Amino acid sequence: MKTNDIILQTVAKVASLVIILFSIYIFFGGHYSPGGGFVGGLLASGAIVLLLLAYDLKTVANMLPVDYKLVVAAGLLISSATVSGALFFDAPLMTHAYQYFELPLLGHTSLHTAVLFDLGVYLVVIGITMTIIQTIGESE
């Protein structure tokens, strides 16, 4: 009998989208409600892992042609740039700035450099989780 994973694959497509959305929600809400870059990153990689379970390594690699080691590097770069960026404004290392803006679609919103830092965390976490899982999965 030939097996197929049509149910799993269909559900995985839908579910992973939901999970990604949830992870973005958690990531952006981090400053006001539980969540943040770390958990968000883990959830996003959870969505990719779900795809990996439903399909196989090659298919997922075609779907998301990303080198996760570069993602780790990009995350670290963003975080460290945020950390050291304060030096250009004559402020101590790791000084954040935030301001409230009237944005066209979102209305009264605060923009905070801490989010940039958190974005670095988010990317690093996705990068490392996926690097680990892919590496172990590919190894014989």
Added chain:
Amino acid sequence: MSSLHWAILSPFFIACFIPLVYKQFHRVHTGWFVLFLPIVLFIYFTGFIHEVGDGRHLSASLGWIPSLGINFDVYADGLSLLFSLLITGIGALVILYSIYYLDKDKEKLHTFYVYLLLFMGSMLGLVLSDNLIVLYMFWEFTSLSSFLLIGYWYHRERSRYGAQKSLLITVLGGLSMLGGFVLLSFMGDTYSIRELMGQTGELATDPLFTASLLLILLGAFTKSAQFPFHIWLPDAMEAPTPVSAYLHSATMVKAGIYLVARLSPVFAESSLWFWLIASAGILTLVWGSYSAVKQTDLKAILAYSTISQLGMIMSLLGAGAAALHYESMDKNIYMAATVAAVFHLINHATFKGSLFMAAGIVDHETGTRDIRKLGGLMNFMPITFTITIIGAFSMAGLPPFNGFLSKEMFFTSMVRVTEMEIFNMETWGVLFPVLAWVGSIFTFVYSMIIVLKTFTGKFKPEKLEKKPHEAPLGMLIPPVILASLVIIFGFFPNLLASTVIEPAVAAIQPGLSQKQFQIHISHWHGFTIELYMTLGVILLGSLLYITWDKWKCVYHIIPGRLSLNRMYDALLAGMERGSIGVTKLFMTGYIRTYLVYIFLFFIVSLGITLWREDAFAFDVGNTAPVRLYEVIISVIIATSAIVILFAKSRLTSIIILGAIGYMVSLFFVLFRAPDLALTQLVIETISVALFLLCFYHLPKLSSRKEERVAFRLNNALISIGVGVIVALIALSSHSNKLFESISNYYIENAYEEAGGKNIVNVILVDFRGLDTMFEITVLGIAALGIFALIKLRLARGTLKDENE
């Protein structure tokens, strides 16, 4: 920098250029380029004789580490000048001798002369330094250069053994001497020897005085090969003969003598100083001369004879130290001992240098130094024979050579020592002259052996490697000069008296006036008890020499199996075996054992601290009420933790571990930490998955049956101990809250200052964001590490031990 500084440092400078000269002028023997330096220095130092003879001295200072009081201070008085003249004078002769002794095509001459110049410079620095630390530096330089010179023929096993032995023993002494110096400077608050001399009285009452005295004497005794540290000297005879002549008879071994003489004004107040030096010296004298008689190697005889003569000088310095206690007396007979010590120091350098060179000539021209193979060389080497006979007779203390005079003075001092009324001399004092006399008899015997067994008797050409003939002229000049000095000093001892000896004695005995010993140095004739003692030495010595075959079996009994060399070897081997044993005992290679150590240390150190500081406290006043959910989760966690210990399959353990993790995240929920709960949940899932991966890849071997963890009482006790200690500490620290928590600041300022309402996240990315920065770096490193471990490992089969 004064000229004295340049004089000390010049050998080091010249040494830098020796290899260049060696490469550039390979056709000429490198020694010729070196020779000019000691000659220039010798002339330079003779220029001071007049000035120092008038009781003046030269000194100069050069800042090195002024903030620590360590300066390159040089100071030349009679004693330093005497040593400097010996070092440069004999140094020049030895270099001249080595030019003919060492073959320029077969030997690595540049290394030889570099080492030799290093030695000469450090020896000059040693005797001219006024600063204790600088003195110590040069002291260790002499040890090091001597080590290099002994191991000059490093391809020989015996050379390496001898070099190692001498280094171990002299550095042992050197380090203890450094300790003594530090204590001394601690007491006197200065590193300057001259300033320390001014505080003699105060130093003697200090509680550290004895310790410093013992430590410094250990240094002096090891360097000067005093009993029982003399064992390195005979093995140092593996060095080339010029080195033996220079270092191990005339200069380095006298560094200890110099130190004792130099520090006598500081320490002579103490009876311990007198007793230690005098008895170590006299014991060394007897033991060295007794051991010399049984040797069959010419250089070994000379080595033991050096040991015994050094003992003699040392005992004289000890007796001289007593002079300090007779300041008020008009006729200071004990100071004569110091005069004798200085005089014999010079004499020994002359005759021992010439004897070593003669032994080197015999070795060079016949191919052996074994007196059992030698004999009847008188007709082949008349000049060498003459040199040897002068040196040996002077060593034996026969008139008219200079050894006779110093031996007479030695006997005088030893006889007078019995008349001393201090230091409990009444009881054991009589041993000194008796031992000195016995030692002199043996000295006579081995001196005769050197001359008669080598040059008289039957000629045995079949045992020699070469056909013997007289040495080249250049090789003969240095010993001839030394031998003529032996005769000159023998006939005209007063040449030295006013120029060199008096200032030297004045330096050793700074408190006493010079007039008193002018009488003694010229007073060397007359029918006294010493003369009869000398006659007895000659008579009994001749008798012993003639009957040597009958009593030589005595040597199988007395050192026999109990020789100090065997003890040294056994000690070294024992220490090696012991340390290997101890290391093997606790370094088992099992991580399990090391964990046991770590945890035991943890339990013991924290337990003792808790108990000694009386730190345990238990206070329930500050605790929150216990709720039902917490009890339920705690019970589940505790049960799971215990079940893991008894689980039979690994799969069960992994799943229970996951259960514990989820329970912990429930705890986070209960204690209102949503961020932690979220993270804990996800992380626990991932780690359980990774555990399962590991479990899946375990090798499938039939022997690897799944079993329960075996019960071990030790492990159980240690784990219970760790748990109890941690629980106790947690309870105590909770009961001892000393300060208000700082978390209020975060609660108040999270929104105003940082614009966030999730305090945890604000702390993570804003207040304490640097921590997070480096934590994500840790994660990145972990990911790359895993990637590297898995992807970048070498192909199977090419993995090899790099040592293969």
